[in-house]
Amino acid sequence: MDEEAVRAERIRTLYRHTPAVVLASLLNTGIVCGLLFSDERNGILAAFAAAMLVLVALRLGLYRRYLKVAPRGADAMTWARLHVATSAASGLLWGAASFTLYTRGGQSIELILPFVVAGMAAAAAGTTAIYMPAFVAFLVPALAGIALRAFLIGDSLHVAMGSVVVVYAVGLVVVALGNLRALSDAFRLRFQNQALLDELSHAQERLEDTNRTLEERVHERTLALEQQAEALRDAQRLETVGRLAGGVAHDFNNLLTVVLANANELIEQTPGTDSKQLVELRDAAARGAELVKQLLVFGKRHGTHPESFDLRQSVLSLAPLLRRLLGSGLTLEFELGESPLYIHADPAQIEILITNLVTNARDAIRGEGTIGIGTGAVTLSEALDGVEAGSYVLLSVRDTGVGMDSETRRHVFDPFFTTKDVGKGVGLGLAAVHGIVEQSGGKIRLDSELARGSCFRVYLPRGHAPVKSRPPPASTPATWGRTILLVEDDSSVRAVAERMLKRSGYVILRAEHAEQALELAKNHEGEIALLITDVVMPGLSGPELARRMRALKPGISTLFISGYARDHRLSEPDSSHAVAFLPKPFTREAFDTTVASLIARSLAGRALAADSKPQSAG
Numbered sequence: 001m002d003e004e005a006v007r008a009e010r011i012r013t014l015y016r017h018t019p020a021v022v023l024a025s026l027l028n029t030g031i032v033c034g035l036l037f038s039d040e041r042n043g044i045l046a047a048f049a050a051a052m053l054v055l056v057a058l059r060l061g062l063y064r065r066y067l068k069v070a071p072r073g074a075d076a077m078t079w080a081r082l083h084v085a086t087s088a089a090s091g092l093l094w095g096a097a098s099f100t101l102y103t104r105g106g107q108s109i110e111l112i113l114p115f116v117v118a119g120m121a122a123a124a125a126g127t128t129a130i131y132m133p134a135f136v137a138f139l140v141p142a143l144a145g146i147a148l149r150a151f152l153i154g155d156s157l158h159v160a161m162g163s164v165v166v167v168y169a170v171g172l173v174v175v176a177l178g179n180l181r182a183l184s185d186a187f188r189l190r191f192q193n194q195a196l197l198d199e200l201s202h203a204q205e206r207l208e209d210t211n212r213t214l215e216e217r218v219h220e221r222t223l224a225l226e227q228q229a230e231a232l233r234d235a236q237r238l239e240t241v242g243r244l245a246g247g248v249a250h251d252f253n254n255l256l257t258v259v260l261a262n263a264n265e266l267i268e269q270t271p272g273t274d275s276k277q278l279v280e281l282r283d284a285a286a287r288g289a290e291l292v293k294q295l296l297v298f299g300k301r302h303g304t305h306p307e308s309f310d311l312r313q314s315v316l317s318l319a320p321l322l323r324r325l326l327g328s329g330l331t332l333e334f335e336l337g338e339s340p341l342y343i344h345a346d347p348a349q350i351e352i353l354i355t356n357l358v359t360n361a362r363d364a365i366r367g368e369g370t371i372g373i374g375t376g377a378v379t380l381s382e383a384l385d386g387v388e389a390g391s392y393v394l395l396s397v398r399d400t401g402v403g404m405d406s407e408t409r410r411h412v413f414d415p416f417f418t419t420k421d422v423g424k425g426v427g428l429g430l431a432a433v434h435g436i437v438e439q440s441g442g443k444i445r446l447d448s449e450l451a452r453g454s455c456f457r458v459y460l461p462r463g464h465a466p467v468k469s470r471p472p473p474a475s476t477p478a479t480w481g482r483t484i485l486l487v488e489d490d491s492s493v494r495a496v497a498e499r500m501l502k503r504s505g506y507v508i509l510r511a512e513h514a515e516q517a518l519e520l521a522k523n524h525e526g527e528i529a530l531l532i533t534d535v536v537m538p539g540l541s542g543p544e545l546a547r548r549m550r551a552l553k554p555g556i557s558t559l560f561i562s563g564y565a566r567d568h569r570l571s572e573p574d575s576s577h578a579v580a581f582l583p584k585p586f587t588r589e590a591f592d593t594t595v596a597s598l599i600a601r602s603l604a605g606r607a608l609a610a611d612s613k614p615q616s617a618g
Helices: 003-016 019-034 042-069 074-101 107-127 134-155 156-270 271-300 311-325 347-366 407-409 429-437 492-505 514-522 542-550 588-609
Strands: 308-311 330-335 342-345 370-382 389-398 443-448 453-463 483-487 507-511 530-534 557-562 581-585
Touching: 003 019, 003 042, 003 074, 003 156, 019 042, 019 074, 019 107, 042 074, 074 107, 074 134, 074 347, 074 483, 107 134, 107 156, 107 389, 156 271, 156 429, 156 492, 156 588, 308 311, 311 347, 311 389, 311 429, 311 588, 342 347, 342 453, 347 370, 347 389, 347 429, 347 453, 389 483, 407 443, 429 443, 429 453, 483 492, 483 514, 483 542, 492 507, 507 514, 530 542, 530 588, 542 557, 557 588, 581 588
Parallel strands: 330 370, 483 507, 483 530, 530 557, 557 581
Antiparallel strands: 308 342, 370 389, 389 453, 443 453
């Protein structure tokens, strides 16, 4: 226990008793002066009373000052010494009055003065004994006056009386010491109890803080688990939709391949305005192909072909198409800057991303409005809303549309979530955008408020300028008349592809499956310049067929066509075998160009192999 705190509390208690002590001194002074009033004592009593009044005023002033200052620590000792001084002064006054006024033979004096002084000494044992120096400073001079005067008178009665006063003083000191110990122990116990209560209170506060922290952690953990569970459900839903998309893509793209090819052929054969309905048919099929592509992008089952390209130039090349997408009353603004902004991504997917964002902005505007497309280079020194620090190419699409509330913003990238009317959207556009951004290694942010429009910001990692490569060999008349083995299990697609190839002057060997194709190749005595095969077929797959075909026909090139995404197994095995992949549905131009390029590469490879053979000596 801190003894300094106990001492300070004793001094505070000493001063708290000051008003009672002062009042007792005044009353006793009045009693003594009144009872002992006589002609021969008036001067002494007046001087005694005046001195006592001055001392009382001094002690009250000291008391008020103490209350105002409320000293602590070492300062309390100064005030203790001041109290000792005033107690000593009071004792000296009573002792001097007793010594002066106490005379032999005066019964009133012999009764009043010893009784009053002894009573005040007894009271001091209770009021000032809390601080022994103050008690002793009062007790000794106050009782010494009577005891000394009694001893000076000298008769047996007065000597006995003086002795009684000394014994009384010693007894009061013993009582005062007992009171001091009791009060000091009480103070220590009080402080100990207070310390225990404070410790208990602090412990309770710490427990409450721990409980709050635990509750917060449990709450945070619960939220994290809920978020993880939601993310898992989203991933499972995404995987389910992805499997669904991949499952229907092959057959659906086969149908679209047939529709698009026949529509284009009919358009070429139909003159003028009579082909309007055919054009509408072709455009509808193209939109269907675009929808399948968005499904595959969303399900992350769409093959990507990343390359380095200038995003700014990509936006400029899309400008005519984007303007055609807008209705009347809408203004398209560009803020693209002058410098190239290179990224490494799939250009086709980035075009889908831009088109979907602009289409979404268009649908958000009621009446007249503005859509702004901006590009720029940004460097984040610290993470921003989930976008890590680093260098990015920023693509922004803003609109002056109706904006979104918080609930819409929370679900805006969810698949099949849409606020459009029935028949005006299926809710895949922004889901596909999110999938493309994630596949491209970027992040997307949305800022939107109701009635204040929206702004999508896409952060894509910065790339480098592309390395220029040699263009593929151009098709020449030497490729005409070459034999092509066409393997396709869908009869309609096979018929369309065969018709395209025959129109370009090729000889066609057609097969419905891989086993039939291998049999045709074994029985064909001439060369086969190109194998065109579906990837997924009953029995042997396209890649396995290509591997076996290369053993039968060394140097043969391979073109894989499929409604699925490109597989890593379709990569070119070595420099002597040209391999390409063409996703369904494809146009006649893309089909003819790819076929001619592969046959040209096959012929060039064979010529190089023939030149490298050693010539025999003649």
